[in-house]
Amino acid sequence: MRLVEQSKKKEDPDPKALACYGVLWQDGTPDDPAREEMWLRFVTGRPVSAISTQFLDWCCERLAAQGKRAWLLIWDNASWHISKIVRTWIRKHNQQVKQTGTGVRILPFRLPTQSPWLNPIEPKWVHGKRAIVEPDGLLSAQQLAERICSHFGCSSEPHLSLPEKAAS
Template sequence: MIRYAQSDDAFAYGFEDEVWWSRTAQPALHSWCSDQPFRLVEKQRAKDDPDGPAIACYGCYLPSDNQMLLRFVDGRPVSAVTCAFLTWLAAHFTAKGKRALFLIWDNATWHNSKIVRTWLKEHNRLAKQQGSCRLIICRLPSKSPWLNPIEPKWLHGKRAIAEPVRTLPMDELIQRICDYYHCQPLDPIAK
């Protein structure tokens, strides 16, 4: 399937996943210091902090371009938000002149929900009629995150944006994430 997508400019393929970016939890990280051991400790949020403890993010990794497409979420990833992300993704690839996107993802419950399956069927039916980008879903086996190349991208990103001294405001956290992945911060997907 990947070779097929690579053989024609009208097709693309990507790996989709969701991740939570925490403002307080620190990633597993090793570092070297000349003075004393350096240790990342989970921070506490101030009681009057208006930002939430974390933000959810949908991402699509495109190995052919070594590019990440990101959309942040108000709330948690659920079926309706997944459909909104897929709508945005299809519009993005339609604008690039693609006829189909082979989207490889895991078996998260919201990926297998009736709402998402119905939305995909309807979207692909309309896309075929209108000549826009269809979404062809390829599911990874259950409990096999090592098969999804986006997973290490998330881990490296979390390590790169770690702030050992202070709790980042949500807008600064989002900006750091977008800077690391070389993408523009877009409005979050609403529930």
Template sequence: MKKIQAGHLSKKHLKKLRRLQRHRLTIVSRRATILILSYQGRSCSQIADMVGLHVQTVRNWIKAFNSADRKGRWNLFKPQPHPGRKPTFDEKVQQGLLDIFKESPRKYGFSDSRWTLHRLAEVAVRTGLVSSISHESVRRLINKSKHSYRRLKAWLKITDSQYDRKKRWRDWAVAWAKQDATVSAVYQDESWFSGNPRLVRGWVGPLHKGRVIILQDNLPGFWVLYAAMDVEDSRVHRYYAEKCNNRQVKKQLLRLLKHYEQLGKRVLIVIWDNASYHKAGRLRRWFRRYNRWAKREGRIRLLVIRLPKRSPWLNPIESIFMHTKAQVPGPLPYYDPYELKRLVELHFEEREARLAQTR
């Protein structure tokens, strides 16, 4: 039987093969190694043991290289593309998905204004676009159309020189409230709600870095949500007002004090940021007068703790506001402020129902 061996290789060819031995693809490197070893006089079985391949694979590669012409033999080193199976969903399905999420989710019976992959898959089946589709297939089709799911982010730097001290003070207050049954702590904050859409997470096109929102000045009414989240049960106490000032903050605090006093608490700790209406002189003087009166009458006391400057991650109510605005107003304008308020209140009621199920 005639020995199978690589044909004549010039110095130029050997130099090129040694360069291919350092190729990033293993298959190209192995093919170059097979030819060099064969040129050095090694048998096919020896080469197969050295490169870790079947001996017939080594024979086939040497034969293919010898039978090809001068130009075609070097093209054999390129890996052949594997077409794979035909795609399950065509461009019609892809365009149909894009048309769906350009509309409001409320049109399809959802309670908020945010699209998710599972919702897109559900609507695609419900509208007859496809018989069945998974959320991962929806993700691939949308990414293939050069759309992506993004959320706008603003990176903040710590600028408060007393950050560590104030954070320890907050942690101590939270730990005290969890250990002592007569002490409660809440995270307090305020947020504006209006009919104008917000820059929120969502699918955006290939030419946009975020949603392009055109604010409308003719939308009627707006209001402020005063929210306080209990540290222990994560329940959010809500108070709505048309303005955001220290007088409304005082009303919210009086509501909280009355509520927790009825629960038998002796101290209420309020943790909030450094907004101007939290640091107003009139409000600070009221704190002192109230605590003197509460000490004298044996009523519930009030302790206020300010968070470090520009540190929203220390106040979990911030993420609740962000999630609420992404779920309810979203990127859609609202022309009825009362309808918007009703939807926000419905969102919090559903949140409390979910929390009650997990307890």
């Protein structure tokens, strides 16, 4: 299948791209995991390091509110996951948690390259995409976000945004 990028018309309020950041939480035991709860955030544009750190910070705030102290984060080797900006942010974040004794430490675990089947969130993304796609037309960004949130049973949060100083 060939995808063609539509040219953006001036009166078109929809962004040319909408990215969805997500985390799949596991409860239960390693032998009997329950992987049902997802937290999602959308961003207008493509995923970049500055947005990744916002997403990580948002997750840590929510985890801290639940009384969690550490987060084992399993993710792939996408450039916005392994960038120097993200690695530095995680290191500084963890140092601050250690110094203050408050917050959630992030323990990143990177999967081997070209091994998406090892990441439990990947099948969720595949099934989600199939469930929300509109074969005969385009969805607006709002429709897309609503369908994704409805499919995964999570609340719609305000979109993340690229900081001005990182935009250039």
